[in-house]
Amino acid sequence: MASPRLLCAFLFILTLEVSLVMGAPTPDCGPIQASDTDRIQFAENLEFLEAEFFLRAATGRGLDYYEPSFAKGGPPPIGAKKANLDLLVGRIIEEFGYEEIGHLRAIIRTTGGIQRPLLNLNAQNFANYFDQAVGYKLIPPFDPYANSINFLLASYTIPYLGLVGYVGTIPFLTGNTSRSLVAGLLGVEAGQDAVIRTLLYERGDLLVLPYKITVNEFTNRLSEYGNKLGMCGIKDEGLKVPLYLGAENRTNSNILSADANSLSYARTPAGILRIVYGTGSEYKPGGLFPNGANGNIAQRYLHKP
Ligand SMILES: *[C@@H]1O[C@H](CO)[C@@H](O)[C@H](O)[C@H]1NC(C)=O
Numbered sequence: 001m002a003s004p005r006l007l008c009a010f011l012f013i014l015t016l017e018v019s020l021v022m023g024a025p026t027p028d029c030g031p032i033q034a035s036d037t038d039r040i041q042f043a044e045n046l047e048f049l050e051a052e053f054f055l056r057a058a059t060g061r062g063l064d065y066y067e068p069s070f071a072k073g074g075p076p077p078i079g080a081k082k083a084n085l086d087l088l089v090g091r092i093i094e095e096f097g098y099e100e101i102g103h104l105r106a107i108i109r110t111t112g113g114i115q116r117p118l119l120n121l122n123a124q125n126f127a128n129y130f131d132q133a134v135g136y137k138l139i140p141p142f143d144p145y146a147n148s149i150n151f152l153l154a155s156y157t158i159p160y161l162g163l164v165g166y167v168g169t170i171p172f173l174t175g176n177t178s179r180s181l182v183a184g185l186l187g188v189e190a191g192q193d194a195v196i197r198t199l200l201y202e203r204g205d206l207l208v209l210p211y212k213i214t215v216n217e218f219t220n221r222l223s224e225y226g227n228k229l230g231m232c233g234i235k236d237e238g239l240k241v242p243l244y245l246g247a248e249n250r251t252n253s254n255i256l257s258a259d260a261n262s263l264s265y266a267r268t269p270a271g272i273l274r275i276v277y278g279t280g281s282e283y284k285p286g287g288l289f290p291n292g293a294n295g296n297i298a299q300r301y302l303h304k305p
Protein backbone atom coordinates (compact mmCIF):
# COMPACT_ATOMS: atom_id res chain seq x y z
CA MET A 1 0.00 0.00 0.00
CA ALA A 2 1.30 3.42 -0.91
CA SER A 3 2.17 5.66 2.01
CA PRO A 4 0.36 9.03 2.14
CA ARG A 5 3.65 10.75 1.41
CA LEU A 6 4.21 8.70 -1.72
CA LEU A 7 0.66 9.36 -2.81
CA CYS A 8 1.19 13.10 -2.33
CA ALA A 9 4.36 13.00 -4.38
CA PHE A 10 2.54 11.11 -7.11
CA LEU A 11 -0.34 13.62 -7.16
CA PHE A 12 2.15 16.49 -7.23
CA ILE A 13 3.92 15.04 -10.27
CA LEU A 14 0.59 14.37 -11.91
CA THR A 15 -0.62 17.97 -11.48
CA LEU A 16 2.77 19.23 -12.60
CA GLU A 17 2.50 17.20 -15.78
CA VAL A 18 -1.07 18.28 -16.38
CA SER A 19 -0.08 21.92 -16.05
CA LEU A 20 2.90 21.36 -18.37
CA VAL A 21 0.66 19.75 -20.96
CA MET A 22 -1.97 22.46 -20.62
CA GLY A 23 0.68 25.20 -20.86
CA ALA A 24 1.17 27.99 -18.35
CA PRO A 25 -1.97 28.85 -16.39
CA THR A 26 -3.63 32.08 -17.51
CA PRO A 27 -2.39 34.91 -15.32
CA ASP A 28 -4.62 36.38 -12.69
CA CYS A 29 -5.31 39.93 -13.88
CA GLY A 30 -8.53 40.55 -12.01
CA PRO A 31 -9.36 42.41 -8.81
CA ILE A 32 -8.76 40.80 -5.42
CA GLN A 33 -10.76 40.76 -2.20
CA ALA A 34 -8.93 42.61 0.55
CA SER A 35 -9.44 45.18 3.28
CA ASP A 36 -8.11 48.72 3.04
CA THR A 37 -5.51 47.85 5.67
CA ASP A 38 -4.28 44.82 3.71
CA ARG A 39 -4.06 46.82 0.50
CA ILE A 40 -2.07 49.62 2.13
CA GLN A 41 0.18 47.18 3.96
CA PHE A 42 0.85 45.42 0.67
CA ALA A 43 2.15 48.74 -0.65
CA GLU A 44 4.31 49.10 2.45
CA ASN A 45 6.53 46.33 1.05
CA LEU A 46 7.41 48.59 -1.88
CA GLU A 47 7.90 51.57 0.42
CA PHE A 48 10.43 49.53 2.44
CA LEU A 49 12.20 48.62 -0.79
CA GLU A 50 12.39 52.24 -1.93
CA ALA A 51 13.42 53.56 1.48
CA GLU A 52 16.32 51.12 1.83
CA PHE A 53 17.50 51.39 -1.77
CA PHE A 54 17.45 55.20 -1.90
CA LEU A 55 18.68 55.93 1.63
CA ARG A 56 21.56 53.49 1.52
CA ALA A 57 22.59 54.51 -1.99
CA ALA A 58 22.59 58.23 -1.17
CA THR A 59 23.69 58.28 2.47
CA GLY A 60 25.18 54.86 3.19
CA ARG A 61 22.64 54.40 6.01
CA GLY A 62 19.26 52.72 6.02
CA LEU A 63 16.03 52.72 8.02
CA ASP A 64 17.69 51.10 11.04
CA TYR A 65 19.69 54.31 11.41
CA TYR A 66 16.92 56.85 10.66
CA GLU A 67 13.82 55.16 12.13
CA PRO A 68 14.84 51.89 13.77
CA SER A 69 11.32 51.07 15.01
CA PHE A 70 9.79 51.04 11.51
CA ALA A 71 11.20 47.62 10.56
CA LYS A 72 9.37 45.98 13.52
CA GLY A 73 12.26 43.57 13.89
CA GLY A 74 12.39 42.57 10.21
CA PRO A 75 15.86 41.62 8.93
CA PRO A 76 18.16 44.29 7.45
CA PRO A 77 18.49 44.28 3.66
CA ILE A 78 21.24 42.32 1.92
CA GLY A 79 23.78 44.03 -0.30
CA ALA A 80 22.65 47.66 -0.32
CA LYS A 81 25.47 50.19 -0.36
CA LYS A 82 26.41 53.78 -1.06
CA ALA A 83 26.31 54.43 -4.81
CA ASN A 84 28.78 56.52 -6.75
CA LEU A 85 26.30 59.33 -7.53
CA ASP A 86 27.03 62.80 -8.90
CA LEU A 87 26.03 65.78 -6.76
CA LEU A 88 22.66 66.43 -8.44
CA VAL A 89 21.47 62.83 -8.55
CA GLY A 90 22.83 62.23 -5.05
CA ARG A 91 20.77 65.12 -3.62
CA ILE A 92 17.64 63.95 -5.42
CA ILE A 93 17.94 60.32 -4.32
CA GLU A 94 18.67 61.41 -0.75
CA GLU A 95 15.46 63.45 -0.76
CA PHE A 96 13.51 60.51 -2.24
CA GLY A 97 14.86 58.32 0.57
CA TYR A 98 13.62 60.75 3.25
CA GLU A 99 10.25 60.91 1.47
CA GLU A 100 9.96 57.14 1.79
CA ILE A 101 10.54 57.44 5.55
CA GLY A 102 7.55 59.78 5.69
CA HIS A 103 5.47 57.37 3.61
CA LEU A 104 6.30 54.54 5.98
CA ARG A 105 5.44 56.71 9.01
CA ALA A 106 2.06 57.61 7.51
CA ILE A 107 1.31 53.96 6.65
CA ILE A 108 2.32 52.77 10.11
CA ARG A 109 0.15 55.43 11.78
CA THR A 110 -2.85 54.54 9.66
CA THR A 111 -2.61 50.74 9.56
CA GLY A 112 -0.17 49.67 12.28
CA GLY A 113 2.33 48.51 9.66
CA ILE A 114 3.99 45.19 8.84
CA GLN A 115 7.42 43.77 9.51
CA ARG A 116 10.11 44.72 6.98
CA PRO A 117 10.57 41.81 4.59
CA LEU A 118 14.04 40.59 3.68
CA LEU A 119 15.26 42.65 0.70
CA ASN A 120 18.04 41.56 -1.62
CA LEU A 121 19.67 44.72 -2.98
CA ASN A 122 22.87 43.01 -4.06
CA ALA A 123 24.47 44.33 -7.25
CA GLN A 124 24.42 40.77 -8.62
CA ASN A 125 20.67 40.55 -8.13
CA PHE A 126 20.16 43.65 -10.30
CA ALA A 127 22.70 42.28 -12.80
CA ASN A 128 20.59 39.11 -13.20
CA TYR A 129 17.45 41.16 -13.78
CA PHE A 130 19.19 43.33 -16.39
CA ASP A 131 20.57 40.24 -18.16
CA GLN A 132 17.04 38.89 -18.41
CA ALA A 133 15.76 42.25 -19.65
CA VAL A 134 18.30 42.57 -22.47
CA GLY A 135 18.18 38.85 -23.27
CA TYR A 136 21.87 38.03 -22.83
CA LYS A 137 24.62 38.19 -20.24
CA LEU A 138 26.01 41.71 -19.88
CA ILE A 139 29.79 41.74 -19.49
CA PRO A 140 30.86 43.07 -17.04
CA PRO A 141 27.73 42.45 -14.93
CA PHE A 142 25.48 45.50 -14.61
CA ASP A 143 26.32 47.36 -11.37
CA PRO A 144 23.53 49.64 -10.07
CA TYR A 145 25.90 51.34 -7.63
CA ALA A 146 28.63 52.19 -10.17
CA ASN A 147 27.43 55.62 -11.32
CA SER A 148 24.39 57.91 -11.62
CA ILE A 149 23.09 56.51 -14.92
CA ASN A 150 23.27 52.94 -13.69
CA PHE A 151 21.55 53.86 -10.45
CA LEU A 152 18.77 55.72 -12.28
CA LEU A 153 18.24 52.72 -14.56
CA ALA A 154 18.09 50.41 -11.55
CA SER A 155 15.53 52.81 -9.98
CA TYR A 156 13.52 53.14 -13.19
CA THR A 157 11.11 50.32 -12.28
CA ILE A 158 10.83 51.01 -8.54
CA PRO A 159 8.70 54.14 -7.88
CA TYR A 160 6.89 53.21 -11.10
CA LEU A 161 5.64 50.00 -9.47
CA GLY A 162 4.49 52.08 -6.50
CA LEU A 163 2.65 54.38 -8.88
CA VAL A 164 0.83 51.67 -10.88
CA GLY A 165 0.08 49.81 -7.66
CA TYR A 166 -1.55 52.87 -6.08
CA VAL A 167 -3.54 53.61 -9.24
CA GLY A 168 -4.79 50.01 -9.05
CA THR A 169 -5.59 50.28 -5.34
CA ILE A 170 -7.53 53.54 -5.05
CA PRO A 171 -10.78 52.39 -6.74
CA PHE A 172 -11.11 49.55 -4.19
CA LEU A 173 -10.53 51.55 -1.00
CA THR A 174 -13.63 52.03 1.09
CA GLY A 175 -12.54 54.42 3.84
CA ASN A 176 -11.93 58.11 3.28
CA THR A 177 -8.83 58.02 5.51
CA SER A 178 -7.36 55.25 3.35
CA ARG A 179 -8.22 57.09 0.17
CA SER A 180 -6.65 60.35 1.28
CA LEU A 181 -3.50 58.51 2.41
CA VAL A 182 -3.11 56.62 -0.87
CA ALA A 183 -3.86 59.73 -2.97
CA GLY A 184 -1.01 61.45 -1.16
CA LEU A 185 1.32 58.49 -1.67
CA LEU A 186 0.41 58.25 -5.36
CA GLY A 187 1.21 61.92 -5.96
CA VAL A 188 4.74 61.61 -4.64
CA GLU A 189 5.49 58.22 -6.24
CA ALA A 190 4.36 59.63 -9.59
CA GLY A 191 6.59 62.65 -9.03
CA GLN A 192 9.60 60.49 -8.22
CA ASP A 193 8.98 58.37 -11.31
CA ALA A 194 8.74 61.49 -13.48
CA VAL A 195 12.01 62.87 -12.10
CA ILE A 196 13.86 59.58 -12.70
CA ARG A 197 12.45 59.36 -16.22
CA THR A 198 13.38 62.98 -16.95
CA LEU A 199 16.95 62.50 -15.78
CA LEU A 200 17.22 59.40 -17.99
CA TYR A 201 15.45 61.12 -20.91
CA GLU A 202 18.08 63.87 -20.92
CA ARG A 203 20.70 61.15 -21.34
CA GLY A 204 18.54 59.03 -23.69
CA ASP A 205 20.97 58.75 -26.60
CA LEU A 206 24.05 58.15 -24.47
CA LEU A 207 25.56 54.68 -24.35
CA VAL A 208 25.50 53.00 -20.95
CA LEU A 209 29.18 52.15 -20.77
CA PRO A 210 30.77 49.73 -21.38
CA TYR A 211 27.71 48.25 -23.13
CA LYS A 212 26.63 49.11 -26.65
CA ILE A 213 23.13 49.94 -25.44
CA THR A 214 21.70 53.44 -25.13
CA VAL A 215 19.77 54.68 -22.11
CA ASN A 216 16.56 54.75 -24.20
CA GLU A 217 17.08 51.18 -25.35
CA PHE A 218 17.68 50.02 -21.78
CA THR A 219 14.41 51.62 -20.66
CA ASN A 220 12.53 49.93 -23.50
CA ARG A 221 14.00 46.54 -22.61
CA LEU A 222 13.26 47.04 -18.90
CA SER A 223 9.66 48.02 -19.61
CA GLU A 224 9.14 45.09 -21.98
CA TYR A 225 10.59 42.72 -19.41
CA GLY A 226 8.32 44.21 -16.72
CA ASN A 227 5.34 43.59 -19.00
CA LYS A 228 6.46 40.03 -19.63
CA LEU A 229 6.88 39.24 -15.92
CA GLY A 230 3.83 41.20 -14.75
CA MET A 231 1.62 39.87 -17.59
CA CYS A 232 -1.83 41.30 -18.35
CA GLY A 233 -0.77 43.42 -21.33
CA ILE A 234 1.25 46.61 -21.76
CA LYS A 235 1.43 48.52 -18.49
CA ASP A 236 4.93 49.86 -18.76
CA GLU A 237 6.54 51.81 -21.60
CA GLY A 238 10.11 52.97 -22.22
CA LEU A 239 11.29 56.49 -23.02
CA LYS A 240 11.16 56.22 -26.80
CA VAL A 241 8.28 54.27 -28.29
CA PRO A 242 6.58 53.54 -31.60
CA LEU A 243 3.97 56.18 -32.45
CA TYR A 244 1.05 53.92 -31.50
CA LEU A 245 2.21 54.03 -27.87
CA GLY A 246 2.96 57.76 -27.81
CA ALA A 247 0.54 60.43 -26.53
CA GLU A 248 -2.33 60.75 -29.08
CA ASN A 249 -0.22 58.62 -31.47
CA ARG A 250 1.53 61.84 -32.41
CA THR A 251 4.95 61.44 -30.80
CA ASN A 252 7.52 58.79 -29.99
CA SER A 253 8.79 60.85 -27.08
CA ASN A 254 7.51 59.02 -24.00
CA ILE A 255 8.75 60.81 -20.92
CA LEU A 256 5.69 59.48 -19.06
CA SER A 257 4.34 55.95 -19.36
CA ALA A 258 0.56 56.01 -19.84
CA ASP A 259 -2.35 54.46 -21.76
CA ALA A 260 -4.15 55.56 -24.95
CA ASN A 261 -5.87 58.42 -23.08
CA SER A 262 -2.66 59.31 -21.25
CA LEU A 263 -4.00 57.88 -18.00
CA SER A 264 -1.59 56.03 -15.72
CA TYR A 265 -1.61 52.26 -15.96
CA ALA A 266 -2.73 50.16 -13.00
CA ARG A 267 -1.35 46.86 -11.69
CA THR A 268 -2.80 44.37 -9.23
CA PRO A 269 -0.78 43.13 -6.24
CA ALA A 270 -0.25 39.80 -8.07
CA GLY A 271 1.17 41.65 -11.09
CA ILE A 272 3.53 43.60 -8.86
CA LEU A 273 4.72 40.47 -7.06
CA ARG A 274 5.42 38.72 -10.37
CA ILE A 275 7.82 41.58 -11.19
CA VAL A 276 9.54 42.22 -7.85
CA TYR A 277 10.00 38.47 -7.32
CA GLY A 278 11.53 38.32 -10.82
CA THR A 279 9.86 34.91 -11.24
CA GLY A 280 6.73 35.87 -13.16
CA SER A 281 4.75 34.16 -10.37
CA GLU A 282 3.09 35.68 -7.33
CA TYR A 283 3.48 32.26 -5.67
CA LYS A 284 7.26 32.01 -6.15
CA PRO A 285 9.38 34.51 -4.19
CA GLY A 286 12.81 35.61 -5.36
CA GLY A 287 14.55 38.65 -6.79
CA LEU A 288 14.26 41.69 -4.55
CA PHE A 289 12.14 39.74 -2.00
CA PRO A 290 13.95 36.39 -1.58
CA ASN A 291 11.58 35.23 1.21
CA GLY A 292 8.51 36.90 -0.25
CA ALA A 293 6.67 40.07 0.71
CA ASN A 294 4.83 40.55 4.02
CA GLY A 295 1.23 41.32 4.92
CA ASN A 296 -1.93 39.31 4.30
CA ILE A 297 -2.17 39.76 0.52
CA ALA A 298 1.35 38.58 -0.32
CA GLN A 299 1.30 35.87 2.35
CA ARG A 300 -1.94 34.46 0.97
CA TYR A 301 -0.19 33.72 -2.34
CA LEU A 302 2.90 32.34 -0.63
CA HIS A 303 0.94 29.88 1.48
CA LYS A 304 -1.46 28.79 -1.20
CA PRO A 305 -1.22 24.96 -1.35
C1 LIG B 1 -13.81 61.18 6.64
O1 LIG B 1 -15.19 61.35 6.80
C2 LIG B 1 -15.57 61.79 8.09
C3 LIG B 1 -17.08 61.74 8.23
O2 LIG B 1 -17.71 62.24 7.08
C4 LIG B 1 -14.98 63.18 8.35
O3 LIG B 1 -15.31 63.64 9.64
C5 LIG B 1 -13.46 63.09 8.20
O4 LIG B 1 -12.89 64.39 8.30
C6 LIG B 1 -13.07 62.49 6.85
N1 LIG B 1 -11.63 62.25 6.85
C7 LIG B 1 -10.85 62.56 5.82
C8 LIG B 1 -9.40 62.20 5.95
O5 LIG B 1 -11.26 63.11 4.83
Ligand SMILES: *[C@@H]1O[C@H](CO)[C@@H](O)[C@H](O)[C@H]1NC(C)=O
Pocket: 244, 248, 249, 260
Ligand atom coordinates in the same frame (compact mmCIF):
# COMPACT_ATOMS: atom_id res chain seq x y z
C1 LIG C 1 -3.71 55.32 -31.10
O1 LIG C 1 -3.45 54.00 -31.51
C2 LIG C 1 -3.98 53.01 -30.64
C3 LIG C 1 -3.47 51.66 -31.09
O2 LIG C 1 -3.51 51.50 -32.48
C4 LIG C 1 -5.50 53.13 -30.63
O3 LIG C 1 -6.04 52.16 -29.75
C5 LIG C 1 -5.88 54.52 -30.16
O4 LIG C 1 -7.28 54.68 -30.22
C6 LIG C 1 -5.21 55.59 -30.99
N1 LIG C 1 -5.46 56.89 -30.37
C7 LIG C 1 -5.90 57.96 -31.05
C8 LIG C 1 -6.14 59.21 -30.28
O5 LIG C 1 -6.12 57.92 -32.24
